[in-house]
Amino acid sequence: MKRRFLATLILLATLPSALAAAGAPKPFERGSWQKLLHAHAGHPTLVHFWGVTCGPCKVELPQLGRFMKDHPGIDVVTISADLVPNLPEATRSMLDSAGLASAENWIFGDGFAERLRFEIDPAWQGDIPRTMLIARDGIITTIEGSAEIADLNKWSDTQAAATR
Amino acid sequence: MISHKPAARMLLAAAMLAAFPKLARAQMSHQHASEAACEETVLRCASKVTPAFAPDGTLWLAWMAGGQISVASSKDQGKSFSAPVQVTRERLNLDWGPDARPKLAIDAKGDIALAFSIFRDQAFNGQVLTTRSTDGGHSFDPPRPITANNESQRFEAIGFDPAGAVFAVWLDKRNRVPAQRRGEKYDGAGLFFASSKDNGATYSDARMAADNTCECCRLALAFDGAGHPVVVFRNIFEGGVRDHAIVTFTDLATSGELHRVSRDDWQIAACPHHGPSLTISSAGTYHVTWYTNGKARKGLFYARSRDGGKTFSDPLPVGQLNHSPSRPQVIAGPQALAMAWKEFDGQKTSINLMTSHDDGATWSKPTVIADTADSSDHPLLVSDHRQTYLSWMTKADGYHFQAIEGEP
Incomplete structure (x- = not known):
């Protein structure tokens, strides 16, 4: 058990830094959403949609960075859902300063944003920020607009409780 | 058993590390994913195209392509266009937000006022720039800031009033810093306006019509029968509710009373990137369309006001909710209203x-009336004295300008 814990720690420590070193956020394309859901199946996952030009996002992003630090048991995924030619650099720099460089970061990589949004949630018209909490059992709770960190903590606690 | 698991995970991590160079290369090749079909400044490569008819019936287009704003005109309702004229000279970081686009208006003499936004810094603070042409669109003055203030501005709307003055309205963050200095929280942006008596060469000092409005949706501007500007915008009502409001100006320098278009009760601290549309018919009726995701209603809606925006009809739902309806536009054409x-x-x-x-x-x-299988601009409606047309830029199928059938 101790060995497992240690190995997991090493994994947690090396994997994110390796991801960060890999550079720009991953392009989020057609089919990426299903892959993402599949990859995180069984793990409590927070998926945060944001964009570099969105005022409320700039306020929320650092709070999310702290949330990730405080909740190593939650997979934190960010998806930049604005679409622009010059976005990857700005996206990365904002993620870095928010303490989210080591999160699993994506960026809309298909000009047909309507289709990408439709795959995620047909009712979503593109308003950001938006947060989807995917529970261990796959149940998704969507928070429109800026999330209250207290609500995220509460959800995280229920996820931790569910494992015991 | 337990000890095998971490080993397997370590192996996986190592495998992923080995795969990273390839992953990084794959990412590089995808960075050019764009809403535009190509990178040049021609119309075919545009991501946003805005149409406007001149009083003499000439159709003008302003578009964003290749990092520049260009214009061209058509004397045959969009069948053929003049050689494009580039409005901007240096490559600017044009505001590419979903609700941003260049705006243009043409007066009776054929002079053109044009406005657009740029991101002027790394923090995506916006700046509204304006320019004009006094030689029938052959050349444009160097673009200038609409206001001397340096806080973020975006989402301008412009139009000529019947007397030939340019009225401009935009969203402006100038009140944020003073509020924060006082230790107060500042939400949204102010709705600011100015006017120009010289076709947009210079604008009056900016004034505020409303503070704390939603900062990330386009504005809708029209003129009533008496030539007063009317503006519909997403406001922030008590409790962070981002529902629509309307204001009819008393004159170009005086804002009027603010009224609520609808009680949708959309309480959200977010950027909907989805502004309203307004048209005023010859009967003086205000027609408004908008998007909401409120507690009271969700989707696209239409309502009208026959008392100058004081009260509105019950919102009429528009479109099929399970087909993600978006970007509603309404126009009072010469024969009918079209949405x-x-x-x-x-x-x-x-x-x-x-x-x-x-x-x-x-x-x-x-x-x-049209479809496409890749990204596209908002559908825009525009009328000359005879007919209403759809103006729609698509990545896959190019630019559409089509008369709406059944009209007249």
């Missing part, structure tokens, strides 16, 4: 149209 919006079925974006021949009391059944 167009986007729907998406998972594969294709279609443009849907409804018309009304009784000033918005009843509407036709929706019909699909």
